[in-house]
């Protein structure tokens with residue numbers, strides 16, 4: 001058993017000594033908190049506590065910002081309860097934090113004393129051999145005519161050259177090797193603390209945001225320009241990195257043949273950007289290749305189509321022109337979107353429908369056959385009336401509030417029209433027109449700033465190196481004892497004790513025995529029948 | 532002349548099918564060998580001794596075992612060929628979608644088993660490891676099949692290559708660790724319940740000793756755990772490169788974390804008096820279950836950023 005086991009098996013109870021009782025309880029609590037058993041229990045709890053976060057939608061998880069809202073709408077009964085228990089924000093919930101904070105305290109309380117013991121054992125000599133060596137693993141004994149002193153000297157030389165720390169008395173050699181294992185273990189555990197510091201730094205002053213920019217559109221790094229912005233507690237939102245850019249061009253290519261036809265092969269966003277007061281520069285942003293300005297990074301994370309349309313109202317005046325973002329619905333980029341024209345007179349106008357990059361008509365209606373814009377069409381229905389923008393309730397740009405809108409009909413039938421580029425939809429009764437000017441695209445950018453990242457990375461590297469060291473290196477003690485036997489011969493005993501669970505190198509003892517001129521190895525340790 | 536991509540892709544598919552066929556034969560041979568071994572145990576027990584030593588008339592069983600192992604080696608090589616030709620056909624590292632993940636993971640499990648077999652008496656694992664590999668490959672060709680091709684741009688990163696390679700290797704070794712752990716539990720129960728010369732559980736009695744099983748499991752876990760740790764870190768670096776955050780509690784990341792923590796709990800339990808052995812084993816199995824869930828459950832049922840890794 002290792003020294004660590006003996007420590008943890010001691011189940012101490014409140015001391016009834018001179019110390020006031022409260023001290024005893026504290027000590028008892030501390031001992032329990034820093035015991036290995038507690039570590040196991042807390043680790044298991046941590047694993048279990050992480051599970052609900054993967055089953056319920058989470059706030060602040062980038063993949064789908066609307067997930068929690070949708071879930072709450074679909075499950076109105078249990079959602080409030082789940083919310084109260086933190087199920088939509090598991091990794092920021094107090095109970096999750098409680099587990100890892102306890103774990104880190106427990107770990108520190110466990111590992112620091114252990115490192116003190118390591119320090120002591122490195123400075124002191126390997127311990128003397130136990131009385132009964134025969135009980136230990138790999139025990140070998142034989143008789144020799146060589147002088148004891150000579151054997152001891154040979155053992156010392158051999159073990160030293162094999163990296164052992166060696167101490168010899170007149171009768172025995174004590175050797176130990178693999179101290180580095182403990183150093184690795186220590187480095188590994190303590191790096192977890194550094195790790196947390198790095199995460200905390202990011203969580204306290206970093207931020208994450210998203211924005212969609214159409215070709216020709218611009219973005220300046222200011223909170224007001226983001227579609228979504230999640231600051232941390234201490235983010236200096238008024239002093240974001242001064243950057244602005246325009247999306248000059250956005251290219252996508254798709255495989256046009258083969259088994260994976262339609263799969264994208266390239267996304268490239270050409271940006272003209274200006275950092276601080278500097279010159280304008282250009283850069284191509286691609287997946288895995290962000291624009292990086294002083295650790296504020298702009299990642300290309302998605303894209304879609306933004307058909308450019310011009311709308312004229314009942315008076316014949318242009319009341320809206322430019323690209324409109326349509327959200328992709330499927331892998332062939334059939335996209336849906338909404339065009340709102342609040343300035344139209346005499347009545348406000350709205351259009352809703354699909355953008356099909358490569359349009360086709362099937363039994364289910366119009367669809368897109370291919371994700372690239374080979375035969376683009378806009379399929380729209382029109383509305384007139386009140387868009388409901390005046391009542392102050394914020395609206396999504398991707399949905400229509402149809403409460404006070406009337407669908408435009410001809411002969412009692414709602415009209416739906418498919419437009420190719422250049423074509424115009426005329427609303428009956430001279431209420432207005434919409435022209436599909438051309439196709440353009442938009443790009444989604446994810447913007448992130450995490451100043452703790454470097455610390456976390458360093459901690460991760462130390463963690464990995466420490467862990468590997470502590471698992472690979474096997475700490476063990478070896479003893480060689482020489483005793484005079486009858487007839488002027490000496491009896492040599494060799495044995496080993498492992499301080500790690502993994503078996504030390506198998507041949508180590510045989511090689512030592514051979515080096516000391518011992519008998520040929522005994523028949524290989526009985527192999528189990530190859531069951 | 533270099534064969535064209537189409538030919539290579541076809542060759543890869545054929546090699547995988549051949550590997551499945553040969554693994555099936557290997558499993559049958561291992562099963563027959565196991566049956567012989569179990570019968571041997573009861574015969575010896577009938578004669579009044581308990582033990583795992585099988586001698587005399589059981590040469591046939593031993594021969595079957597040797598045949599099974601040879602078949603396994605052959606099937607492993609076919610699997611390897613399938614993976615290599617697949618990589619040549621696609622012109623990239625052959626682990627870009629779930630079909631390919633499973634091919635490579637099966638390969639890693641086969642390699643881990645054969646590596647252990649060359650230094651430990653673990654032929655009793657054969658039937659289980661081969662069965663799992665067979666199941667995985669069967670699933671791959673039926674449910675998960677994807678034609679060879681390029682990667683979607685976000686997956687086109689060398690961190691991905693490193694991350695996935697590490698995760699898959701760890702997975703293969705964890706598989707052998709899980710088999711050893713499960714058999715350890717079976718064997719442990721049998722050793723505890725049988726006293727004297729009335730062995731209970733003839734199958735369990737035919738297994739290697741708990742000591743051997745525990746050592747194999749421990750070696751597997753200790754080998755795979757740092758690789759898994761590395762895989763998680765590499766994954767975080769990749770995520771940072773493509774999404775700007777190294778950790779976002781995406782379901783895939785969450786389950787990688789759960790797997791890691793369960794295995795950490797296992798390693799701790801193995802060093803805790805009173806938990807070592809049986810109790811600690813359950814943590815290792817929980818870790819493996821989390822790994823499997825991440826591999827299949829999350830990819831197929833839970834959507835997240837990673838889901839476009841492609842089924």
Ligand code: HEM
Nearest residue numbers: 034035036039103104106107110185192470471795798802
């Ligand atoms: C914060 C979460 C923790 C994680 C992720 C963790 C992880 C690990 C891992 C993976 C190992 C195996 C590596 C090795 O054997 O050197 C290990 C070993 C060890 N851990 Fe932890 N640990 C944590 C907390 C703790 C705590 C709270 C304690 C003390 C109560 C502790 C004490 C130890 C000790 C003593 C070993 C060496 C075991 C041995 O001798 O084999 N650890 N830890």
